Amino acid sequence: MSWFRALKGAARSGLTVERKRLEPLVALRGAAGLALVIAVSLTLFGPAAAAGSAFGGFQAAIATFQRSWRPRPQLALASGASLGVSTFLGYLTGSHLVLFLPLLALWTFLAGLSWAAGPTTGIIASSNVAMMLVTITLPTTVAEAAGHAAVMALGGLVQAALVVLFPVRRWGAHRDALADALAAEADYARRLRHDPVAPFDPAPLMLARNAAALTPRQARTRPAQLHGTRGVAERIRPVLASLADPAVGVPAEGPERDRARELLAAAGSILDAAARAIRHGTPVDIPPDAIAAFDSPDLDAILSGPAKRAATRLGSLLRDVVETAGGTPTPEPRVPAFRRRLTARAPLRRTAPRPAPSAKTRPLHRPTLLQLLPVVVRAMEREVRAGASVSRYAYRVCAVAVAGYLLGNALPLGHGYWVPMSAVMIMRPDFSQTYSRAVARFGGTLVGVALATGVVRLAHPDTELSAALAVLCAALMYLLMRTGQLVSQACVSAYVVFLLGMGGEGWSQTVPERLVLTLVGGVLAMLSYALYPAWETPRLRTRLADWLAALGEYAAVVVDHYAHPAGRASPDVREALLKARDAHIAWQEAVDRAKDEPVRHRGLSNAAADDAAHALHRLGRVAMLMEAHLPERDATPVPAAAALADALRTAVRDGARAIRERRVPEWGAVRAALDAWDGEGVPDRVVRRGAGMLVESLEELSEALDTDDPPMSVESRETSAE
Known part of the structure; x- marks a missing residue:
């Protein structure tokens, strides 16, 4: 692919706005936590401290939106605490360039290496570095810097408390992952009816396995519907394939093939019913036609050999799926034999005491945050020794942050920290994301700053109104962040303008320079990947x-x-x-x-x-x-x-x-x-x-x-x- 086509594709990806399922209650909870943090800080400590606490609350809420299987309160606490520590250390060295540059280089290098532990850790670490560059300009004394760090940590604590007090669809992501795996197998069963050698994407099963890894606390509280179903689903896929395959299953044509198609269609319906039950936490409602397909008396007469073994095994596994999915099918006056087998054991109620898990059903262990630290350190060491793409990204983002900070301070525009901040927020370990985010950030900055500037000029908001507008922008960002990078960057840009306005900086001091400096940061990020790439x-x-x-x-x-x-x-x-x-x-x-x-x-x-x-x-x-x-x-x-x-x-x-x-x-x-x-x-x-x-x-x-x-x-x- 030529550079022109690559840049064109990256620009199109960055400017794309997609229709996604919105989560208004989660967005409202994050915005409410941010508003509470700002209101308390504004009342007790003043506008500058409120602006600092707002960054902590804002970042902590974003951390709870990341695709992670860890408890959301832990993510919020870790985000707020790490941002507070970064800000305090940054302020202590911020007035001495010879001290601050090594700290900035070390912090960005470690943030880059943290991607080895996963995208959630990498995003939180990179965001902390970017926000540190802004927040160290707010306090004026060491005591105020310590206070700002404390209120940032408080912002994470408030967001964590709200997640605990007002859970929205608790275990929803885990349910979706398991339901998606069952739905993928249902689709696979239907495709096998027409293409006996149809491919299967293992990604949903791998995602469900990642979701099944739990901390000890999660393992004690997970719903009964998430017990054991994934293991059964893993065993269904090869049985479906063996039933449909002409080499080891039924012939390509004839009565056995027709019977196999009926069983595959019925399996797809049963798996879809189990997926719906797990996704919504409702009883399993199996279509009668699907039950009749497995309850037919001619099952043994038509199939033989490996195909018969596969069909028998498939029926047994489907029964286990329905049992572990946590529901009872809709009763009928006449209960066929297959339905009796499906409902042989009543599902566990959520309030019933659970027996100790056996070796086969014991959940996969996920380390706690403290246990994760040595794991992350070992992953970083492996990346540095191997010279892989993550380590190249760490060196790249470190060099860009330092060069951007020096360049921003050298330009006669003021607020030079926008250059490294923009670059760090843009850069990702791979080429396409970095370039698409660069385009989206500049476009979103242009839109967000233009709208915020218009509001400021028309309304001349005071401190309280600026705080309210900042919370509104944050709420829109939480709501629309999954629809595209352009929309989220526009909301973030407007949020920062209103927040700094609340802290005492006029729009004329930030907006014009920010457009130019954001462009400079984006260009630096794009040039760094061209000069020091990590091509796949x-x-x-x-x-x-x-x-x-x-x-x-x-x-x-x-x-x-x-x-x-x-x-x-x-x-x-x-x-x-x-x-x-x-x-x-x-x-x-x-x-x-x-x-x-x-x-x-x-x-x-x-x-x-x-x-x-x-x-x-x-x-x-x-x-x-x-x-x-x-x-x-x-x-x-x-x-x-x-x-x-x-x-x-x-x-x-x-x-x-x-x-x-x-x-x-x-x-x-x-x-x-x-x-x-x-x-x-x-x-x-x-x-x-x-x-x-x-x-x-x-x-x-x-x-x-x-x-x-x-x-x-x-x-x-x-x-x-x-």
Whole structure:
């Protein structure tokens, strides 16, 4: 992609306004907390302290809006406290350039590295640095600086208290994540009716897994509907695929295929009903047609073999989903057998005492904020040592903040801190977000400042009216922040103008300079990425190799279970599957970022990347189909599977290394192990057919990578070696 097209796409993305589901009650709660903080500070300490406390309350409320599975009060407290500490330290050194610049460099560098712990931590840390640059100009003495830090922390405390006292749809984000996972599987079941090899995006399942990781306090208070459903949903996906697949399920045409389509449609309806019940906290209302499909007496007569096993397993898993979803279907005079199975156990009431969770249902552990500190430190250390994109972003934002501060102070415009503040708020670890935010920030600043200036000139607001207008702008920002960057930046710009006006700075002292200085900060941010980039395009080969290595290990673990059915049970399969999904998500995110970068590919064209991804999708799908039919502990072992699993592990490691070195992987050893398998008896066609499809997927990957740009064929490599 050329620079012109990349910049055009980034500008369009930054200026886009989308229709999103609004949350007025949450926005009202955040605005009420901000108003309370400003009113108390204004009454007790005066306008300057009120302006400082308003920044703390404003930032703490924004922290509660971030996509995080942690308790919202903790985010508000952490945001307010960290902003207070930053402001106090900034004021102590602000009058001495030789002291303040090292502090600014250290603070921005650590804020940049904090993205290694996740976007929520990174956004809060970056916002704290940006607001510190503004708030250190408000106090005039050390005592006042300490007071400002205290009221900023108080703003976070007030927002946290409001979240506790007035919860809005508590556990709503966790419910949505689990419901989205079930809805995605329902959609997958319906697509399998028409396309038996339809792909499935694992992102909803991964999101649901992240939401299921809880702190000890959350684990004690989570609703019954969030107990165990995700684990059951994880097991449904391979069963759906195995029922629909022509290779190991039902034939492509005929009565069995028609019966499978009915079951898939019924499964989609039941999963949708469970998703609605979990999302809204209501009983599960299953459509009668869906129940009738699984209760049909001809189920056993039409299906046989692996398809019959898959259908039986699917019915059992759907019953578990309905039971754990926390509701009872609408009663009818005649209750079919399948409905009796669905309602065999009454769901747990929210007020009923819960038994101690078993090893299978115990929630995933999420560290508390104090426990998170060493985790974040280790993540930062890894980023610095690896020289990854996050560490490059940290160096970049550090240099821009220091250069912007010096440049802003050198310009004869006053309020030079707007330059580094704008740059820090704009910059993100990847190219497209940084450039789109730069365009959105300047456009939003222009709109917000123009509107605020018009209001100031017409109304000449006093301190109280300026405070009320600032709260109104903050409320609009909380309400519309998810609709687009342009809207949120416009609201923030107007908010800052009114807030500084309340603190005693006239609009003529801030508005004209702010437009120019914001533009300077945006240009610095954009130039920094052009001069010191962290392009994802050259790393696509590494991401592809990581995905292959993870998928190959997952496939090898599954195949090995056929050789040792009485050995270890599924935990190692589960662990390998999660690593494969993580690698898949990393590949997809890298591809999404790379397509917006103005960089030519280096040895992996778009067509080759798409074909290689298709081959790996097929590899993962075949391994999933074999996982759906893992043998019981008393099943007959398949000795040849052990040799194939060992060959897979070795060949995949070598293949991943070959991809990183721009060579085509070779699978001769895997093909030889498969040929040796044919001489032995195989008790189930799923095993041998699945093994053959694994090898075919690996060979398809090599064909996708055997391109002429640059030459990568095995023959050309052998010729060059001679």
